[in-house]
Structure formats: structure tokens, C-alpha cells
Amino acid sequence: MNISLDTFQAQRYKEITRGGNIEQVLDGINAAAELHFKKIKLNIVLIKGQNDDEVLDFLKYTQYHDVNVRFIEFMPIGNSEKMWKKEYVGLQNVFNTCEQNGLEYSPIELKGNGPSDNYQIKGFKGSFGLIHPISSKFCENCNRLRITADGYVKACLYWNEEIDIRKAIPYKKEFRRLIQKSLDRKPLNHEMAMDEADRVIDKAPTWRHMSQIGG
Structure with missing residues (x-):
């Protein structure tokens, strides 16, 4: 199951989705976990100034939740190049966040995850993935x-x-x-x-x- 979740902040989520309720999404993730879906993927498009300050929150979410949090590079699709460059965040930022907070991670294999490179933080239930169409030519x-x-x-x-x-x-x-x-x-x-x-x-x-x- 793929779920788009670009923020954990209620007001920010409401603005991004034009009225969405973050609590309903989180309840839905918990319900999906109880139904034992083979894999639950949370897709996060990192955008500078919008949610790049929440990388640690997403990583920590995998500590107690068996989900694959997938960070996706913002792509210049339907946007001007000038605006895209202003908002683009490279996914090296995820690794930097791990290192700055003493989170040890190692690569893992997850079937069916396409171009995602996947990792798991030591002692955490879930995992995180990186999808980088810009910085990596996959x-x-x-x-x-x-x-x-x-x-x-x-x-x-x-x-x-x-x-x-x-x-x-x-x-x-x-x-x-x-x-x-x-x-x-x-x-x-x-x-x-x-x-x-x-x-x-x-x-x-x-x-x-x-x-x-x-x-």
C-alpha cells in the first residue's frame, strides 16, 4: 500500500492537501498495519522550506512502525526550472540527518520497491528508502x-x-x-x-x- 504523507504537522498537511486531516491518515496507516498488508510505503517528496525540517521525524517514525518511509526528490514536472531549483533538496540530507543524530543504518533488500534504495536504522522496526531521479540516474x-x-x-x-x-x-x-x-x-x-x-x-x-x- 502506497500512502502520500509529506508532513506530520496538522496545519501544514491541511495546507499541502487543501483541507486534508492528518489524523485520518495516521489512523488509516494504523488500520492498514492491523490488516497485515505485506508492505506499507509512505511517500514523502522533500521540498525545501516545506518539509525538509521533518526528516528526523520521519526517520524516527520507523522506530515503532513497520513501514517503509520513502524520501523522493522533488522533480521539475509542471514547474518552472527556477522554482524547482529553489525548492529542490538532495537526498544526501537524509544520510546527514542520520549521522548528526547518531542513527546507525545499513542497506537492505526490499522486493517490489522499484528504483528505491532501502536502508534500516539499527534497532528500528521499519525502514527508509531513497528515490532520487535527479541525483542518481536510475x-x-x-x-x-x-x-x-x-x-x-x-x-x-x-x-x-x-x-x-x-x-x-x-x-x-x-x-x-x-x-x-x-x-x-x-x-x-x-x-x-x-x-x-x-x-x-x-x-x-x-x-x-x-x-x-x-x-
Whole structure:
């Protein structure tokens, strides 16, 4: 189960989600734990000035909760480059926080976590992961496709290339063909990490914001 949780602060959460209730989210995480989901992942997009002061809080949450807290680098998707650079936080900050607070960590293997590099703090129940599309070039190992809420499949979050699969959903053969077409076009890199993008068909960056892409 993937849960977006960019802050533990009630007012901050309300502002980020435009009215959300943090207590409902925390209750939901506890309920999911009681139902014994194989893995509960909490996704945190680190943004300077918004939640980068809560890294230690998220790390400490894994002490008594068997969840995988995943720190994700803020990506320049649907944002101006100037604004993105102002708000970007490198994930080395997570390691620095561990070292500054005497938290010993070691790498671990977690199946099904895609491009996430995972670690566990000594003596803690849960773990933390780092997803760094900017500072680390994991594109060749990316095994994700994204289906938007309006029925398009995207092989890469950054690029504008999309394939409409809505009409093909009832037809298994055509549906498989379009999914395979998207996989075949999946680029080996993106502009966020490299200058060249030879395998990208539509070289225009996506016009969508992350909230419009969904997942």
C-alpha cells in the first residue's frame, strides 16, 4: 500500500492537501498495519522550506512502525526550472540527518520497491528508502508505467509522450499491444538526469502537474 504523507504537522498537511486531516491518515496507516498488508510505503517528496525540517521525524517514525518511509526528490514536472531549483533538496540530507543524530543504518533488500534504495536504522522496526531521479540516474532500471486518471499510459513521468488506452480496455489483445508499445518506447534517460534523450519520441516535457498525472 502506497500512502502520500509529506508532513506530520496538522496545519501544514491541511495546507499541502487543501483541507486534508492528518489524523485520518495516521489512523488509516494504523488500520492498514492491523490488516497485515505485506508492505506499507509512505511517500514523502522533500521540498525545501516545506518539509525538509521533518526528516528526523520521519526517520524516527520507523522506530515503532513497520513501514517503509520513502524520501523522493522533488522533480521539475509542471514547474518552472527556477522554482524547482529553489525548492529542490538532495537526498544526501537524509544520510546527514542520520549521522548528526547518531542513527546507525545499513542497506537492505526490499522486493517490489522499484528504483528505491532501502536502508534500516539499527534497532528500528521499519525502514527508509531513497528515490532520487535527479541525483542518481536510475532510468535504465526503472520498471514503472503510470496510468493517468483520464486513461493515458505514461512510460516516463517527465516526458509528454502518452498513449490513450481507454477504448482498448475491453479488448485484451489491443490493450496488451498498447501497453507493450509504451514499454518499447520507455526512454533510457530523461532530461532531469542527462542531456541526451535519443529514445524519447515526444521530446516535449509533460504539460501535466503531478496531481494531474496521479497513479
